[in-house]
Amino acid sequence: MEKQRRAFMQQAGIIAASTAVMPSMVFCSPRPQKEKLGIALVGLGYYSTDLLAPALQLTKHCELKGIVTGSPEKIPDWKTKYNIQYENIYNYENFDDIANNDAIDVVYVVLPPSMHAEYTIRAAKAGKHVWCEKPMAPSVTECEAMIKACNDNKVKLSIGYRCQHDPNIQTYMKVAKEQTFGKVKMVTSAAGYFDGRTDHWKQKKAMGGGVMGDMGVYAIQGARLATGEEPISVLAQTFTTRPEIYHEVEETAMFQLEFPSGARAACHTSYGMQMNYLKVTYEKGSLQMEPHSSYSGNNGSMSDGTLINFPLENQQAKQMDDDALALMNNSDLLVPGEEGLRDIRVVEAIYKSAVMNCEVKI
Numbered sequence: 001m002e003k004q005r006r007a008f009m010q011q012a013g014i015i016a017a018s019t020a021v022m023p024s025m026v027f028c029s030p031r032p033q034k035e036k037l038g039i040a041l042v043g044l045g046y047y048s049t050d051l052l053a054p055a056l057q058l059t060k061h062c063e064l065k066g067i068v069t070g071s072p073e074k075i076p077d078w079k080t081k082y083n084i085q086y087e088n089i090y091n092y093e094n095f096d097d098i099a100n101n102d103a104i105d106v107v108y109v110v111l112p113p114s115m116h117a118e119y120t121i122r123a124a125k126a127g128k129h130v131w132c133e134k135p136m137a138p139s140v141t142e143c144e145a146m147i148k149a150c151n152d153n154k155v156k157l158s159i160g161y162r163c164q165h166d167p168n169i170q171t172y173m174k175v176a177k178e179q180t181f182g183k184v185k186m187v188t189s190a191a192g193y194f195d196g197r198t199d200h201w202k203q204k205k206a207m208g209g210g211v212m213g214d215m216g217v218y219a220i221q222g223a224r225l226a227t228g229e230e231p232i233s234v235l236a237q238t239f240t241t242r243p244e245i246y247h248e249v250e251e252t253a254m255f256q257l258e259f260p261s262g263a264r265a266a267c268h269t270s271y272g273m274q275m276n277y278l279k280v281t282y283e284k285g286s287l288q289m290e291p292h293s294s295y296s297g298n299n300g301s302m303s304d305g306t307l308i309n310f311p312l313e314n315q316q317a318k319q320m321d322d323d324a325l326a327l328m329n330n331s332d333l334l335v336p337g338e339e340g341l342r343d344i345r346v347v348e349a350i351y352k353s354a355v356m357n358c359e360v361k362i
Contacts, residue, residue: 037324040066040088040104040128042095042119043111044074044185048131051295052110053318061324065103068095095119099126106327107133108160112201113208117142120157121149129327131320133160135213136340140348143341150166150337158323158333158336159340163221165319167310168298172287174278176228181303182283189222189278191215191293192252193271198245202271210249212238212347216269218293220346224258226287229258231265231346232342233361236353241272255350 039062041048056064066088067078088103098104107123108131109116116137123130134157136180137143150157154257163169175183192215199205204212211214217357224230236255240246259265268275277290278300289300289308295316299309312318325334346362353360 002008028191033328034105037062037105037321037327038065038103039063039106039108040068040098042068042107042109044071044078045110045214046259048110051316052108055314055320056181058314058317059324061321061328062106066090066098066101068092068201096122096126098123098128099199104128106324109133113138113213114206117146120146123270124149124153124155124157127153127155130157131323132157132162132340134217134340135208136337136344138208138213140341140344143337143344144327144357145261147337147341156327156333157337159335159337160319161221161335161339162315162319163218163298164225164335165322166298166312166315168308168312170223171308172278172289172300173225173228175227175287175302181285183261184227184280184282187223187226187263187265187279189219189226189292190268190275191218191222191264192268192273192275193215194274195271203245203249205248210254211251211269211271212350215271216350217343219267219269220343222292223267226261226280227259227261227265228277229259229261229263231362232344233258233259233359234346234349234353235359237348239353244335253350253354255353257346
C-alpha cells in the first residue's frame with residue numbers, strides 16, 4: 001500500500017507541475033487563430049470614409065468589423081454599406097466597452113491629432129492593438145504615454161505611415177542602407193499642397209493643426225529614410241501667406257537638418273503650394289523621386305539608370321495587411337510607435353528653432 005501511495009503522489013506531482021506550466025493544454029484547447037483580424041475605425045472623416053474603408057475591402061488579412069463615431073447620422077450608411085453589426089458600433093462615450101468585444105482585434109485611430117493619445121491609451125487599456133494615424137500626437141510627452149500604455153497592456157502600436165510600406169520608398173531606404181552610391185551628402189525633401197479650407201482641424205492649434213505635424217512629417221521622413229540616420233540639429237522658419245486662415249498655426253515651414261555622418265537636408269512643407277519630391281546626392285551618384293509621398297504612383301530613378309517604379313494596387317491596403325500579418329505572427333511591426341515618436345521629436349525641435357530663430361540640437 002505504501003508503494004502504491006508513493007506512486008500515486010509522484011504521478012499527482014507530475015500532473016500538478018504540468019498544469020502549472022501549461023494550463024491551456026490541460027484545461028482547454030488553444031484558441032483558434034483568426035484568418036482575418038477585425039478592425040474598428042475610430043472617426044469617420046475623409047480618410048476613413050474615402051480611403052481606409054474601401055482599402056479594407058481589398059485586404060487579405062483584416063476586415064472592417066466596427067466603427068466608433070460621434071455622428072449618429074453616419075451610422076445607417078456605414079452599417080448598410082459594410083454590413084457592420086449593431087453590437088460593433090460605438091460612440092465616444094461607450095468606447096471603452098469595446099474591451100468586451102472579441103470581434104474587434106485592432107482599433108484604428110483616425111481622429112484629429114489632439115485626440116490620438118486619449119483614444120490610443122483607452123484602446124490599449126481595453127486590450128486592443130492600436131493603429132494610429134499620423135502625426136502620432138502633437139507632443140513627445142503624449143507619444144511616450146501612448147507607447148507606455150500599449151507596453152503596459154501588452155498590445156502593439158503601429159503608426160499609419162503608409163509610405164514605408166510602399167516598395168518604391170523601400171527602394172531608396174535600401175540604397176541608404178547598402179550605400180550603393182556611397183555616403184549621402186545632401187537631401188532635398190518637400191511635401192505640400194494647396195488647402196483651400198478655412199475651418200478645419202488643420203488650421204486649429206488646439207486640435208493639433210499646423211503643417212509640420214501633417215505634411216511636414218513626409219518631408220522629415222524623406223530626409224530620415226534617405227540617410228538612414230536620425231538628425232542631430234535643425235534650423236527652421238515658419239510663416240504664412242494667408243494670416244486670415246493660418247493665424248493659430250503655420251501654413252509653411254522650411255528647415256535644414258544635420259545628420260551624424262555630416263549629411264544635410266533642406267526640407268520644405270506647406271498648405272499653400274503643391275510640392276512632392278525627394279532628391280538625394282551621394283558621393284558617387286544621385287537619386288530622385290517625384291511624386292515621393294502620394295497615395296499612389298510614387299516613382300523615380302537613380303543616376304545609374306535604375307528606375308524606381310514598382311506597381312502597388314493600394315497603399316493603405318498593403319499597410320494594413322502588413323500590420324495585420326505582423327500581429328498574427330507576433331513579429332515586429334514595420335512602423336512601431338517609436339518611429340512616430342522620432343518624427344515628433346524633430347517637429348518639436350523645428351518649432352523651437354523657428355521661435356528662437358537659431359539652430360537647435362535634437
